[in-house]
């Protein structure tokens with residue numbers, strides 16, 4: 001299984017059970033987390049939803065959400081540490097759909113669609129240029145290191 005070492009994001013919940021298995025009490029750990037860096041060894045692969053579409057005549061009936069549920073369950077069962085999806089900058093409905101489900105915006109792939117199509121399509125009257133990257137992170141960190149700030 002793939003293991004990725006990465007710095008924890010500032011808004012990410014630290015793996016408390018692991019941290020407390022190595023040190024304590026919690027307020028003392030919180031003190032050095034506030035002035036240090038938290039690094040995680042994350043076990044598992046990243047899964048990405050590449051294409052998801054529901055027939056227009058049966059949209060808004062919960063089918064897309066059921067498919068997302070299935071994707072999340074499968075990814076978790078197979079040991080993924082993250083489920084990702086990307087959608088166009090002009091897709092207002094899609095942005096609502098994914099965020100209602102629990103996806104967080106984690107980045108923007110600027111000019112992704114311009115590079116792919118070599119022309120600019122419009123979506124909801126908005127030039128479709130950028131890919132909004134979103135993910136759901138699963139909590140399966142297996143180790144951590146904290147570096148003390150100078």
Ligand SMILES: CC(C)(COP(=O)(O)OP(=O)(O)OC[C@H]1O[C@@H](n2cnc3c(N)ncnc32)[C@H](O)[C@@H]1OP(=O)(O)O)[C@@H](O)C(=O)NCCC(=O)NCCS
Nearest residue numbers: 052053054059060061062063064065086087093096097100
């Ligand atoms: C995006 C898509 C997959 C959603 O599938 P769906 O079965 O209609 O979605 P759901 O019924 O599960 O919607 C769940 C919630 O997401 C939000 N949502 C879904 N579509 C929305 C839209 N067009 N506008 C605003 N909110 C939307 C709503 O909050 C909805 O709950 P509600 O109907 O109770 O208000 C579907 O609209 C689709 O196939 N679109 C065309 C293809 C596409 O854009 N795919 C995504 C590419 S990234």
